Amino acid sequence: MKRTKINILLASDEPIEKILVKGWVRTKRDSKEFSFMELNDGSCLKNIQVIADSRLENYSNISAITTGSAVGVEGKLVESPGKGQRWEIHAECVDIINVATEDYPLQKKRHSDEFLRTIAHLRARSNKYGAAFRIRSEMAFAIHNFYHEKGFRYLHTPIITGSDCEGAGEMFRVTSLAPEAVAKAGKWDFNQDFFAHEANLTVSGQLSAEMFALALGDVYTFGPTFRAENSNTSRHVAEFWMVEPEMAFCDLAGNMDHAEELLKYLTRYALLHCSEDMALFTEFVDKGLKKVLDTLVDEEYARISYDDAVELLLKSGKKFEYMVVNGKDLQSEHERFLAGEYFKKPVFLVNYPKSIKPFYMRVNDDGRTVAAMDLLVPRIGEIIGGSQREERLEMLEQRMDQMGLPKESYWWYLDSRRFGSVPHAGFGMGFERLLMLITGITNIRDVIPFPRTPGNIDF
RNA sequence: UCCCCAGUAGCUCAGUCGGCAGAGCAAGUGGCUGUUAACCACUUUGUCCGCGGUUCAAAUCCGUGCUGGGGAGCCA
Numbered sequence: 001m002k003r004t005k006i007n008i009l010l011a012s013d014e015p016i017e018k019i020l021v022k023g024w025v026r027t028k029r030d031s032k033e034f035s036f037m038e039l040n041d042g043s044c045l046k047n048i049q050v051i052a053d054s055r056l057e058n059y060s061n062i063s064a065i066t067t068g069s070a071v072g073v074e075g076k077l078v079e080s081p082g083k084g085q086r087w088e089i090h091a092e093c094v095d096i097i098n099v100a101t102e103d104y105p106l107q108k109k110r111h112s113d114e115f116l117r118t119i120a121h122l123r124a125r126s127n128k129y130g131a132a133f134r135i136r137s138e139m140a141f142a143i144h145n146f147y148h149e150k151g152f153r154y155l156h157t158p159i160i161t162g163s164d165c166e167g168a169g170e171m172f173r174v175t176s177l178a179p180e181a182v183a184k185a186g187k188w189d190f191n192q193d194f195f196a197h198e199a200n201l202t203v204s205g206q207l208s209a210e211m212f213a214l215a216l217g218d219v220y221t222f223g224p225t226f227r228a229e230n231s232n233t234s235r236h237v238a239e240f241w242m243v244e245p246e247m248a249f250c251d252l253a254g255n256m257d258h259a260e261e262l263l264k265y266l267t268r269y270a271l272l273h274c275s276e277d278m279a280l281f282t283e284f285v286d287k288g289l290k291k292v293l294d295t296l297v298d299e300e301y302a303r304i305s306y307d308d309a310v311e312l313l314l315k316s317g318k319k320f321e322y323m324v325v326n327g328k329d330l331q332s333e334h335e336r337f338l339a340g341e342y343f344k345k346p347v348f349l350v351n352y353p354k355s356i357k358p359f360y361m362r363v364n365d366d367g368r369t370v371a372a373m374d375l376l377v378p379r380i381g382e383i384i385g386g387s388q389r390e391e392r393l394e395m396l397e398q399r400m401d402q403m404g405l406p407k408e409s410y411w412w413y414l415d416s417r418r419f420g421s422v423p424h425a426g427f428g429m430g431f432e433r434l435l436m437l438i439t440g441i442t443n444i445r446d447v448i449p450f451p452r453t454p455g456n457i458d459f
Numbered sequence: 460u461c462c463c464c465a466g467u468a469g470c471u472c473a474g475u476c477g478g479c480a481g482a483g484c485a486a487g488u489g490g491c492u493g494u495u496a497a498c499c500a501c502u503u504u505g506u507c508c509g510c511g512g513u514u515c516a517a518a519u520c521c522g523u524g525c526u527g528g529g530g531a532g533c534c535a
Contacts, residue, residue, distance in 0.1 A: 029494045036494050051493080084495050107470065107485050108496050114527060115470070169533060204535090229533055230460060242535060321531090332531075385535065430535030
């Protein structure tokens with residue numbers, strides 16, 4: 001007999017004479033005549049209640065089933081006389097697939113996030129993490145859906161890159177040389193290495209994506225990204241997923257329109273398609289979450305220039321730990337004030353001084369600022385960073401010279417500005433930060449299955 | 460990497476002025492009413508994070524290391 005998933009059974013309109021479910025026992029309550037098992041198979045947040053009668057032939061084994069055990073149950077789906085559920089299963093046959101040993105660490109009570117992080121291989125079996133990772137899956141699908149509907153092409157950019165300075169922090173080295181060989185030679189000899197060149201894990205697919213935007217029009221990447229920064233915060237991991245759209249014939253305003261549309265679509269999608277799991281977060285994880293989500297969907301996002309933001313901060317009368325200085329990057333507390341306290345909704349900051357932004361951003365007519373945009377959201381801070389790209393060859397080369405970048409290693413990038421260069425724009429959105437925003441989960445380690453952080457690569 | 464806080468039973472945590480190591484939950488045993496984090500009774504469980512120091516005596520005070528958390532920087 002084919003098994004039916006619990007989400008299907010719970011959505012049933014009528015009793016079913018014979019069904020088969022398989023899942024894991026979340027909790028069990030025994031009396032002399034019956035055993036009540038709450039079964040979960042991961043298909044949804046809710047468990048289904050199974051009643052095993054003491055007349056079942058293997059009842060002595062059934063009563064020995066522990067929390068965490070795996071069972072298959074054949075029986076009837078019937079209306080439940082008890083409170084708390086519409087349907088339940090009267091078991092006719094209970095197949096005990098595996099009895100969890102008594103040291104199963106997940107108890108039927110609340111656990112701390114810190115503890116669950118130490119058992120990342122089991123935490124998806126808890127309500128909160130099961131819900132979080134179902135939402136993660138749905139959101140990944142929603143991203144593809146959004147771009148597919150808009151006619152974007154999905155692009156796979158390399159994970160291993162030869163660019164030695166993509167301009168976004170420390171990189172992980174990739175090598176096939178044995179550590180002993182490197183030690184013996186006294187240096188890492190690229191000529192002896194697999195690519196006969198320095199190789200690293202990608203920190204962004206942007207430069208590659210630009211090439212394809214200038215061929216296919218609108219493209220996006222969605223894949224893993226690696227940063228070897230020694231960051232120890234609730235917003236950083238060494239391996240994370242990023243969505244990077246890149247659009248030909250698009251300027252900064254179009255870029256922002258697109259980012260806003262994306263974020264609204266994804267939030268709406270979560271509320272619509274993950275309502276049961278989302279309810280767990282709006283009710284138990286963050287009471288203020290629903291309001292944040294409504295704001296994301298309903299409000300028009302604020303747009304303000306860097307210069308105006310600096311002035312606004314200076315005039316706010318707010319006491320900051322760090323001084324606001326035009327020409328310097330804003331501090332976290334400044335960003336939090338802008339998105340969380342002042343605008344109380346997402347805010348695009350645009351036109352940053354070129355001195356604090358990378359070479360590929362388009363220089364504005366004032367010669368002082370670049371067409372950059374960061375989207376700041378309440379409680380997370382920066383969730384999107386992007387720009388209109390510098391499409392003018394001379395200007396791009398000038399910027400690279402100023403910043404001391406080796407133009408020869410970017411020959412292919414510069415080529416794109418020689419042959420039919422057009423205005424184009426794009427951005428990167430941190431997928432995990434999106435999930436934090438949508439679920440209200442405050443630590444990035446809790447929205448990725450097995451987080452990679454400094455000193456932590458268990459699992 | 461820097462600043463702050465924490466580390467006591469499987470989990471969550473209490474432990475007063477430095478003086479015998481505790482509770483709830485979990486687990487085990489028995490009971491039991493169609494139960495809902497079931498309930499009732501009984502029972503087991505400790506490198507008090509490691510190392511060093513002060514003291515008659517350290518979970519408690521001091522130093523140091525490790526781990527975790529919060530914040531900062533870097534950014535997505």
